[in-house]
Amino acid sequence: MSVDPQQLLRELFATAIDAAHPQQVLEAHLPADRSGRVIVIGAGKAAAAMAQVVERCWQGEVSGVVVTRYGHGAPCEKIEVVEAAHPVPDAAGLAVAKRVLELVSDLDETDRVIFLLSGGGSALLALPAEGITLADKQSINKALLKSGATIGEMNCVRKHLSAIKGGRLGKACWPATVYTYAISDVPGDLATVIASGPTVADPSTSAEALAILKRYAIDVPASVRNWLQSPESETVKPGDPSLARSHFQLIARPQQSLEAAAVKCRQSGYSPLILGDLEGESREVAKVHAGIARQIVQHGQPLAAPCVILSGGETTVTVRGNGRGGRNAEFLLSLTDSLKGLPGVYALAGDTDGIDGSEDNAGAIMTPDSYASAAALGLSASDELDNNNGYGYFEALDALIVTEPTRTNVNDFRAILILESPKHDA
Structure with a gap:
């Protein structure tokens, strides 16, 4: 040879890499009707590049914010690009997660939301559940990363400690129509695992999250343990009507x-x-x-x-x-x-x-x-x-x-x- x-x-x-780049894979999946107002939100290492594609292709009014890892940004004119830390979340990720939730919290059924999702989104869109601090999430995340836990196990814990993951973001968008376009970075390409599934129903349980923490001998503060033992910590489950207008499309996979x-x-x-x-x-x-x-x-x-x-x-x-x-x-x-x-x-x-x-x-x-x-x-x-x-x-x-x-x-x-x-x- x-x-x-x-x-x-x-x-x-x-x-x-090229086969999975947003410039190659996103446009064909966008809605056929690209007129009218759309709110764009996103999280992950591909978020900025995905936002560029939407800006280029959308014919109506475009606004929104996406978060990506430090150094992974790309210039956009209408969609704000924020950079934050990965794999351990930081204050920037916390702040933008709050903004994303606020942006979609008062929509009606005539609104459309495009959610651009890719690997890394779980850490980048970090909004701890009530009573849990960012420091708590950071320490647990670090311990999980060193433990040998699988990505599915890590994301199970992350979802149940979050105010935005495990379908909660999709629920917040109701009754708007939500289009999630995802680039998979996980074995099996499960929508519930990619960036901890912010807009899709989640069948995993808080009891499973507790079991994972126990399996890898990860110490957690009493506030975290109490939260996971509370029914309020459960994620949005399959069949929840608040996700009836939330659509998920996988646009690239390994x-x-x-x-x-x-x-x-x-x-x-x-x-x-x-x-x-x-x-x-x-x-x-x-x-x-x-x-x-x-x-x-x-x-x-x-x-x-x-x-x-x-x-x-x-x-x-x-x-x-x-x-x-x-x-x-x-x-x-x-x-x-x-x-x-x-x-x-x-x-x-x-x-x-x-x-x-x-x-x-x-x-x-x-x-x-x-x-x-x-x-x-x-x-x-x-x-x-x-x-x-x-x-x-x-x-x-x-x-x-x-x-x-x-x-x-x-x-x-x-x-x-x-x-x-x-x-x-x-």
Whole structure:
């Protein structure tokens, strides 16, 4: 193959991002009637880019406010763009959440609301329930992020501690018509999980939220425990009439990005194998990927090289050390430790929003030389993994991927490129 392996991996990543960008996917889903007044609200890492599309396409009066992560803004003329903190909410997110709720709290049945939703919206639209402080939510959020809890579990807790999530925003809009356009960043693409489902009914319960906190041994103040034990903490349930005029449309999902990358693979002469959206500990998911890569190299199963293994989803990291690095760096470090320089195997892992966890990189690239090159620098892959230091490991190899914010988010993207190579015992 004449294609440079690292360049191909970067092109696959770019293809995956482009397939989920608001500029590509939103316009076709907007209402056919784009005249008259519309109120636009939104939250997530793609919110500003989505707002730009609405401004460009809407023919009537447009106003509103959206919130996105710091650095993920984009210039809009009619819709205000506010930036706030992610993944741990801050005062800016609290303030804009109050404004959003006020903006939709006195509408009538002739009004239309467009809600632009994408990954990160749960932390960015932070309005704690009555009696719960922002500091409470911040500490619980931090603990959940370090615990290894899945995104669904984290959002179950977030919804029941919120005055705006779990369908409450949709209820506040009644009797206006609400159109929610969502870019999914969660395995399974469940509307109730994407940014904690502010405009859709939620079947989860406060008892489940309490059980999750107990499962991960997360201490909470008495005010939080008392709230979760109160019937008032329940979210808006399926069948609630206040959501009868609330419509939800998924406009981009991880599978679309994986399929777009698969097309790019075929065009470049490589057979793709899509594993789909995956969850689990990053280091363990990496071990499974390593096993598949070895099987391909040694036995040509489940497909022959040259090929590319593709996967997405949202893995988790249980923080044990003091190193730097998000989910994707952790995955790639574990993969490097597992493969130990297996010839002909290259890999990229990155977050499609351009930010791996809370670092300044989207992810990193592994080559067959990474393991030995790092060892020559005195870096042990297993030791760095113990310290959760994927960022430091790949920074030393000058192998970090820095994209800047992409203004979309269909979560993690992983590609393992396997070239034709002699069989190797590993």
